[in-house]
Amino acid sequence: MSYLFPTYSRWDVSIVEGDGARVKDASGKSYLDFISGIAVTNLGHRHENVKRALENQLDKVWHVSNLFQNDLQEEAAKLLCDNSCADAVFFCNSGAEANEAAIKLARKHTNKEKIITFKQSFHGRTFATMAATGQEKVREGYGTMLPSFDYYEYNDTESMRKLDDHSVAAIMLEVVQGEGGVRPADPEFLKEAEKACKRVGALLIIDEVQTGIGRTGYFFAHQKESIQPDIITAAKGLGSGFPVGAMLGKKELASSFGPGSHGTTFGGSMLAMAAVKATIETVLENEFLEQVVEKGSYLMNILEKELQSSNKVEGIRGKGLMIGIECREPVGSMITALREAGILVLPAGERVIRLLPPLTVSKEEIEEAAEGLKQVLNSAEVSV
Template identity: 45%
Template sequence: MENISKEAIVKRGEAVLMNTYKRDEKLLVSGKQAWVTADDGKDYLDFVSGIATNVLGHADEGLVEAITQQAKQLIHTSNLYWTLPGIELAEALVEVSGLAKVFFANSGTEANEGAIKLARKWGLEAKGESAVEIITMQQSFHGRTIASLTATGQKEMHHGFGPVVPGFNYVPFNDAQALKHALTSNTCAILLEVIQGEGGINLMSDAFIETVNQIQKEANVLILIDEIQTGMGRTGSMFAFQQTSLQPDIITLAKGLGGGVPIGAVLATEATARHFGLSAHGSTFGGNPLATAAGLYIVKAIKERDLLANVQQQSRYLVEKLTSLQQSFPVIKEIRGKGLLIGIELDVPVTEVIRLAYEQGLLVTSSKHNVLRILPPLTVTKREMDYFLTIFKSVLEKLSEKARQF
């Protein structure tokens, strides 16, 4: 960084990187726990966490050590050979999920692609060659590769990428009657998020859960749960479905699973997984020793540090304080979410809130429907929560004052 201006670095990036992200001129150079440091030396409280990925924050010493030691031994071999870290992580995930088998990928979208393939393979072999249709929810988000993008129930995201993959039907989230009406003999699976993260932090209702359970028992379809954003302790349990009566046939993981190291996973019941036989699916990098060593450390850290209890405690504190703020600032329309996946629906532009927060040393991001999305690391402290609340209140005061001037 010495003798190189931020402007020069940004220009270099603009010259060679595709223009798919709005980064402005934010340049981060280092991080520690819940904090990151920019090129000018200014520290920021990071309540984005790599979009729900850095569950232990930045530069966690144990995670760094696990990655370092594994890199000294084996980084990659391909899945033509057994390696111990992959087996140990699969064992750990089976233990904490109650599912039976694991397939490792490199990302959330790849995990969902694998789940879609497995569901269609099951449908063909268990119900017949036409049973390949999957029902997904409107406002859902399942990734950006072509099948997972098609599964995403946001038509505006499909624009420009057609033809999309056939065989997907969409119903309104939490509409039990619409879900029942969408079922046909060709339905092989229902793909769900317990909490729609990108769609606006929308929680699945108890009535809808009851309907899904009934369909699973009576209609001979698989239940696929996308836990990519909600998994690995984010909602206060290891997986969000564990706070419901849902019993998924398949779940997908990524984001927090590697603590920042790219890894995804498909977990399935024994009866479902057996439909993936030899050569049915594959991944060159999926489950390599480096990524799985990181994942294994994450699972152990969540349990050994009792981070689920911290998530629950900090969540209660945050929601209580936000609810109190809402009394003074009616621009807060609704507070929703679970654990450390909290959405604040606002009556002021969320982009302006994000900008003003950044100016005061806070990183936050958004979701659909003008929702501010709060995603601190699972290790967040009360002091850091108070720092967030102080800045958020200051931002709301500035916006309120600005509104009074017009």
Template identity: 50%
Template sequence: MSALFNNYSRRPISLIEGKGTIVKDSNGKKYLDFTSGIAVLCLGHAHPALVKALQEQSEKIWHTSNLYEIPTQVKLAESLVKDNHLSHAFFCNSGAEANEAAIKMARKHTGKNNIITFENSFHGRTFGAMSATAQEKIHSGFGPLVDKFTYLPFNDVEQLKNSIDDSVAAIMLEVVQGEGGVNSVSEEFASAIHEICSNSDILLIIDEVQTGIGRTGTRFAFEQTVLKPDLVTMAKGLGGGFPIAGVLGTSEIYETFSPGSHGTTYGGNPLGVAVSQTVIDIVFQDSFLDEVNEKSMYLVNNLKESFPQDQFTIRGKGLLIGIDFGNELVAPYISILEDKGLLVCGAGANVLRLLPPLNVGYDELDEAVRILVEAIVK
């Protein structure tokens, strides 16, 4: 028996080395990594620029408390809110922490408690974030949840409109539900949310933990919609593999994030900020994002040509792609694909999720499709 708790259903693989999209296990076997640490390694494994940034910062200072000014945090915040309607940032360590902060600030700012979230959402596993997550399997066994979350069907305009009243502090959603099945917000639903939040004192929180930092082909997924969030949460790709997360907000939220309202010991530490700044400097280039979209179109077209449309549905945005198997379970295929040298993950029971690094090569996309077809298509 391992000295570790058994809270993860781990795959029987120990990855010990990685470069770009290729990883190697303890037996020397190589794989194409199309999980990217679940959308974390946006620039792949051991990207030279990130390694250099971390090494250089480690020789200066590793940690300083947020009791003191950290100029590199300011620079990173400015990079993240440049050319959008957001104006300020708070840095923490994980997506769940970012969502906890956003939930707290929405309640504090509005003076109201009810937050609307959506079925098949995933916002984290801390108590507030877990309570925001509208999935019974995430709640089971933990007793009373944090109160005042209303769960509604995703993309159901009528039910959303019927649930709006004076108790609602915020609407919280993912533009693409990554864990919940790679489900994208519809234009009609996004327009309804935008209208509701624009004409009331209801805030809009967008969870970009998985979709942000170029994953869907734009800096943030909300930029492809009419949505104008008051708060945006982010993590995963923000550090390219180094733990860092954050919340972006509008100027109206500034006074709510007052001294003592929220905090974190490690959030925005110099190591994380140095790596994240390097990620942003690369990923937020228009030419880089154009390539993500070109690769997305290439991959999606190849998958649609290769998978029978009467059996499978291909969906997603950017390089967050889902292959929907209908009623068939995907778990057995994940094992088969591992044996053939391709690492992927699920998105619910019936959807296979592809999350390659954003700088994946076209030859690697071709190889992944070849392995997928060989393993799955009957």
């Protein structure tokens, strides 16, 4: 028996070692990791820069609480603000916590309650972020949700253009819906959402938990479209596997999050900040993000070429190194077959295979993964 709550449908694989884009299980079998801890180990496993920063901090101090000044927090926050439109940062421990903070801040600052999110979105599993998530399956069984969330159709530009509800506190969206099927936002939809917020006196919250810190080839995914959110949330790739989240916001919001308004025991710890600083500095190194764009295009092109003959594949979409392969049937058996072939991928809904390789992945590793996908997806005719 297990002494754990059965909250996860776990694979019968125990990973014991990782290096770069490869991991090894307890039996010694090696895998090419195109999950990256669900877009967490963006620099690959055990990146030397992050490892060195953590080892250095381990020899100093681990935790002192947020009652004290914290220069590492200030340095990490400055890096985030210097590379975004934000002016202030709140550090926490996860993406759900970052989104929880964003929801609290939006309601407190605007003195309004209604928040618009989108169908098939995913923002977390706390009560507020579960209510914000536009997927009924996430909310089932928990009774009355926190009010007041309205779920609009994603990429419905016209609904944003027509929005004239001044009771809205915020519009909250993902630039690419990750759990919702790797669905990128249309640029015009994003721009109209920004305009709608200004028109009705609402805040624009961009959830960059999965898309941020270089995943799409930009430091934050929304920067490609030149929109200016009021609040940005980040986590996953922010700490290279070390638990950390962050809510970034404009300076005019700071007065609504004064002493006692929000807090965390572990958020912004010395160890987390060491990992964040090293991660961000690595992502910002010369040509790093340009290489992510290049590798993302390379992977997309290979997949389109190799899978065009597969009648299992409906389409391929994504941004940077966040790619979804939509299939005409459930993908569970395909993911199992890929794992048995030594390639780790994950689903995004019932019919989408999601690829999230480390941003440091090599072209040779991309080719290896593409060959494995080709073998599995071309192995049998789809039954429809």
